[in-house]
Amino acid sequence: MTxxxxxxxxxxxxxxxxxxxxxxxxxxxGMVEEFGQRDIIAxxxxxxxxxxxxxxxxxxxxxxxxxxxxxxxxSLAGGAxxxxxxxxxxxxxxxxxxxxxxxxxxxxxxxxxINILTFEQGPVPGLFYLLGAGALVGVVAxxxxxLPPLVRQAIILALFWVxxxxxxQELLRVTLTNMPAVGAALSWMFGSGTQKGLSVPGAIAxxxxxxGGNYLWATRGAQAQARVRAMPPARQRALQWGSLAxxxxxxxxxxxxxxxxxxxxxxxxxxxxxxxxxxxxxxGFAGLLDLGYVAFFAIGAYVMGVLTSTDTELxxxxxLTFWEALPIAVAASVLFGVILGIPVLKMRGDYxxxxxxxxxxxxxxxxxxxxxKPYIGGSQGIVQVGRGQIxxxxxxxxxxxxxxxxxGCLLALFISRRLRDSRPGRAWKAMRExxxxxxxxxxxxxxxxxxxxxxxxxFSGLSGAIFASKIGxxxxxxxxxxxxxxxxxxxxxxxxxxxxxxxxxxxxxxxLPELLREFSEYRLLMYGALLIVMMLTRPEGFWPEATHxxxxxxxxxxxxxxxxxxxx
Amino acid sequence: MLRRFLERFTLTxxxxxxxxxxxxxxxxxxxxxxxxxxxxxxxxxxxxVVFGLAQGSVYAxxxxxxxxxxxxxxxxxxxxxxxxxxxxxxxxxxADAMNRSGFLDQNPLLALxxxxxxxxxxxxxxxxxxxxIAYRPLRRSPRLVPLITAIGASFFLQYTFRGLYGSQNxxxxxVEVLDGAWSLGGEFIIQKIQVVVIVAAAVLMFGLYTFVQxxxxxxxxxxxxxxxDVAALMGIDVDAIIVRTFILGAALAGAAGVLYALMFRQxxxxxxxxxxxxxxxxxxxxxxxxxxxxxxxxxxxxxxxSVGPTLFLDGLGIPAPYQLKDxxxxxMLVLVLIxxxxxxxGEQLTTAKA
Numbered sequence: 001m002t003x004x005x006x007x008x009x010x011x012x013x014x015x016x017x018x019x020x021x022x023x024x025x026x027x028x029x030g031m032v033e034e035f036g037q038r039d040i041i042a043x044x045x046x047x048x049x050x051x052x053x054x055x056x057x058x059x060x061x062x063x064x065x066x067x068x069x070x071x072x073x074x075s076l077a078g079g080a081x082x083x084x085x086x087x088x089x090x091x092x093x094x095x096x097x098x099x100x101x102x103x104x105x106x107x108x109x110x111x112x113x114i115n116i117l118t119f120e121q122g123p124v125p126g127l128f129y130l131l132g133a134g135a136l137v138g139v140v141a142x143x144x145x146x147l148p149p150l151v152r153q154a155i156i157l158a159l160f161w162v163x164x165x166x167x168x169q170e171l172l173r174v175t176l177t178n179m180p181a182v183g184a185a186l187s188w189m190f191g192s193g194t195q196k197g198l199s200v201p202g203a204i205a206x207x208x209x210x211x212g213g214n215y216l217w218a219t220r221g222a223q224a225q226a227r228v229r230a231m232p233p234a235r236q237r238a239l240q241w242g243s244l245a246x247x248x249x250x251x252x253x254x255x256x257x258x259x260x261x262x263x264x265x266x267x268x269x270x271x272x273x274x275x276x277x278x279x280x281x282x283x284g285f286a287g288l289l290d291l292g293y294v295a296f297f298a299i300g301a302y303v304m305g306v307l308t309s310t311d312t313e314l315x316x317x318x319x320l321t322f323w324e325a326l327p328i329a330v331a332a333s334v335l336f337g338v339i340l341g342i343p344v345l346k347m348r349g350d351y352x353x354x355x356x357x358x359x360x361x362x363x364x365x366x367x368x369x370x371x372x373k374p375y376i377g378g379s380q381g382i383v384q385v386g387r388g389q390i391x392x393x394x395x396x397x398x399x400x401x402x403x404x405x406x407x408g409c410l411l412a413l414f415i416s417r418r419l420r421d422s423r424p425g426r427a428w429k430a431m432r433e434x435x436x437x438x439x440x441x442x443x444x445x446x447x448x449x450x451x452x453x454x455x456x457x458x459f460s461g462l463s464g465a466i467f468a469s470k471i472g473x474x475x476x477x478x479x480x481x482x483x484x485x486x487x488x489x490x491x492x493x494x495x496x497x498x499x500x501x502x503x504x505x506x507x508x509x510x511x512l513p514e515l516l517r518e519f520s521e522y523r524l525l526m527y528g529a530l531l532i533v534m535m536l537t538r539p540e541g542f543w544p545e546a547t548h549x550x551x552x553x554x555x556x557x558x559x560x561x562x563x564x565x566x567x568x
Numbered sequence: 569m570l571r572r573f574l575e576r577f578t579l580t581x582x583x584x585x586x587x588x589x590x591x592x593x594x595x596x597x598x599x600x601x602x603x604x605x606x607x608x609x610x611x612x613x614x615x616x617v618v619f620g621l622a623q624g625s626v627y628a629x630x631x632x633x634x635x636x637x638x639x640x641x642x643x644x645x646x647x648x649x650x651x652x653x654x655x656x657x658x659x660x661x662x663a664d665a666m667n668r669s670g671f672l673d674q675n676p677l678l679a680l681x682x683x684x685x686x687x688x689x690x691x692x693x694x695x696x697x698x699x700x701i702a703y704r705p706l707r708r709s710p711r712l713v714p715l716i717t718a719i720g721a722s723f724f725l726q727y728t729f730r731g732l733y734g735s736q737n738x739x740x741x742x743v744e745v746l747d748g749a750w751s752l753g754g755e756f757i758i759q760k761i762q763v764v765v766i767v768a769a770a771v772l773m774f775g776l777y778t779f780v781q782x783x784x785x786x787x788x789x790x791x792x793x794x795x796x797d798v799a800a801l802m803g804i805d806v807d808a809i810i811v812r813t814f815i816l817g818a819a820l821a822g823a824a825g826v827l828y829a830l831m832f833r834q835x836x837x838x839x840x841x842x843x844x845x846x847x848x849x850x851x852x853x854x855x856x857x858x859x860x861x862x863x864x865x866x867x868x869x870x871x872x873x874s875v876g877p878t879l880f881l882d883g884l885g886i887p888a889p890y891q892l893k894d895x896x897x898x899x900m901l902v903l904v905l906i907x908x909x910x911x912x913x914g915e916q917l918t919t920a921k922a
Binding site for chain 1: 578580583584587643644661701702705706709710711712713714715716717719720721722723724725726727728730731732733734841845848849852886887888891892894895898899901902905906909
């Protein structure tokens with residue numbers, strides 16, 4: 001103890017203020033109230049409160065890290081100060097809402113919000129509770145900061161799983177109660193009757209199991225991995241094939257467990273995976289930012305609709321079956337992918353993004369217009385789109401459609417993988433890194449770009465065709481720009497150019513909002529925030545492709561090198 | 569000559585010529601048929617033109633924000649449309665409050681000034697925060713990174729304002745002095761509000777042009793847009809200049825938002841999206857990075873969009889051509905980028921550093 005630890009309270013104050021702004025925003029946007037209806041631990045804590053706590057925890061964490069030059073007891077003070085400031089700003093909001101009626105301007109500054117913020121205790125004790133809770137959460141954040149990493153990781157993971165299971169309890173209960181053995185455990189974990197969220201003992205049990213499991217893996221995981229690596233190659237391969245076979249069996253059996261509602265969610269996720277795999281080729285492999293990707297989805301859907309429906313004048317002439325129309329729909333998408341690709345061959349980056357966005361809008365407006373109404377139905381759309389059928393199985397229920405979509409995804413995955421590792425795949429990556437150099441190396445840019453646009457459009461068209469058949473009707477409103485943004489977000493969150501990333505991204509960004517109704521209201525707000533945060537902190541995505549990861553970290557390392565050594 | 573031309577002529581070139589040729593033919597035939605049919609009198613065309621100019625001035629004001637930022641950072645500030653929306657949307661509450669207290673009718677000039685001040689301040693705040701939080705840390709990242717951030721910021725802002733202010737349409741109050749029309753003799757009349765919008769936009773644009781050309785800050789901005797590193801060596805605080813650029817663009821966008829709201833009377837959280845793309849088109853049309861170009865491009869696009877659907881499409885027998893005005897604007901964007909990516913007045917930027 002030669003040097004006194006210096007406590008920079010101004011830093012803690014500043015971070016607390018930023019945390020306060022975030023907390024105010026979360027409250028005023030309406031998330032606290034909306035999410036307040038879903039309990040994580042029944043009767044104890046709701047999703048809305050969890051959001052505020054997360055804001056305070058983050059603030060406390062940064063304050064603890066930035067206000068003190070080395071972890072120690074003063075970190076607790078830093079965290080507490082930040083937490084106190086954050087909750088103080090919420091307290092000011094509560095005080096302001098009382099006398100000033102702001103609901104005409106800010107509809108979410110409501111009495112219900114005050115109730116949540118003051119723990120339904122009325123202003124006088126409630127505000128003190130709020131301040132106390134803020135300080136307490138700040139102290140906890142500071143404490144987490146100074147704990148050894150192994151323990152910290154275990155606690156954070158445990159809290160994460162408690163939150164996740166609490167959120168998903170309704171679904172778990174609905175799907176799993178049919179199984180007799182699980183049912184009893186579930187009713188203990190989730191409490192009985194209509195209450196939402198985990199029961200208190202359930203939450204403790206989940207936290208205990210996760211923390212223990214994490215501890216075991218952290219201490220023994222390396223040994224287990226070493227054991228597998230020590231096996232003879234033949235057995236290793238057998239193990240790999242075995243786990244693959246198990247995974248396939250689970251995927252195939254899944255709809256039986258999931259039931260119609262969850263199968264429907266899985267189908268939507270699947271359609272987005274299909275689109276994501278396509279856009280991944282265009283954006284991830286070839287580096288061409290396409291914001292009009294929904295256009296090909298729409299074309300696939302409309303071709304399927306026009307060819308199989310008997311609804312519009314034009315459609316009546318064709319009247320094909322689903323299987324006859326499917327290749328035509330995909331071919332039409334590819335054709336449009338190439339046709340729309342030709343004009344943008346010479347454009348790069350920003351310009352490409354805006355022009356493709358324009359294409360997407362043109363297609364949507366044309367679909368909506370009276371001009372094409374006799375052919376594709378205008379704003380009334382096309383109904384009675386044909387269903388697929390293999391012998392006696394009709395693809396009209398979620399549980400059967402699931403297999404069609406899984407087959408599509410596997411096909412797209414296979415094609416993506418083979419293309420990635422072949423000559424065109426390498427050409428795409430070369431082009432992504434530097435177009436001019438790639439051209440100098442003898443890569444035909446025109447062919448390479450058009451192949452990327454065409455393949456991407458094919459997957460999207462396939463997805464659209466299946467979508468049309470799944471819904472049974474097509475309306476222009478289904479093809480808004482938001483779909484393109486959705487797909488773009490999911491491949492960026494997963495990791496640009498990474499195939500497993502597409503699956504992770506789709507599960508998180510499409511699956512979660514479908515499961516939790518409250519999320520869908522704030523879906524785009526969260527996507528936007530997620531895109532910014534990802535680009536600022538982890539531009540390579542959650543499951544990055546190897547080269548991308550190296551690249552981003554190289555750039556970061558060379559930039560910060562003079563100041564500090566790279567963290568990882 | 570001919571041999572060299574044929575050697576360089578590829579299949580994609582042929583395709584592009586065909587597309588361009590057929591669109592040109594469509595425009596010529598459509599206009600001819602429309603004019604021959606003579607459903608529209610001189611008064612109709614005059615109305616279209618004035619409306620187009622008013623709308624075009626709003627586009628031009630927004631386009632200046634794109635162009636200023638592009639000139640300095642070489643990036644498309646995708647969230648600029650939300651900067652514009654935030655000003656107009658926040659302005660509504662001020663306008664509404666002043667209308668209820670009667671201030672708007674007693675002191676219309678003062679009230680309108682206050683309205684502009686609030687809207688511009690809001691827009692500036694949003695833009696400065698955006699620059700500080702989302703763009704500045706990424707200034708040296710690969711090009712795709714800030715663009716994706718900007719797209720994210722755009723949606724984040726849209727839905728934040730939706731959450732804050734609600735998702736319904738809000739109707740701007742009626743300003744009595746701006747109601748009514750002037751007669752120009754004969755059958756030609758002109759709405760007062762349209763004149764006000766055009767004049768206000770012209771004054772603002774002239775002010776901006778003078779600022780950039782005559783003041784020290786303007787000079788520094790031009791220097792930074794030439795070369796950031798050299799400008800820094802010359803003792804210019806690059807970060808500060810970039811912030812000022814965002815402030816200028818945002819102030820114009822906020823003013824554009826109020827003008828738009830006074831003209832069309834309605835604001836909502838999604839109002840920025842389409843005008844944003846249109847304004848970007850205008851900026852590209854005039855040559856992005858070029859200030860007079862953005863003004864010219866905006867006016868031109870407004871005119872094109874207002875006159876175009878009727879002139880080109882009505883004669884071809886297309887029902888409800890006004891539905892397709894956005895298609896015309898977007899097609900124009902694509903055509904400009906293909907055939908003259910430098911825009912009307914611009915410089916070669918599309919491929920140089922992109």
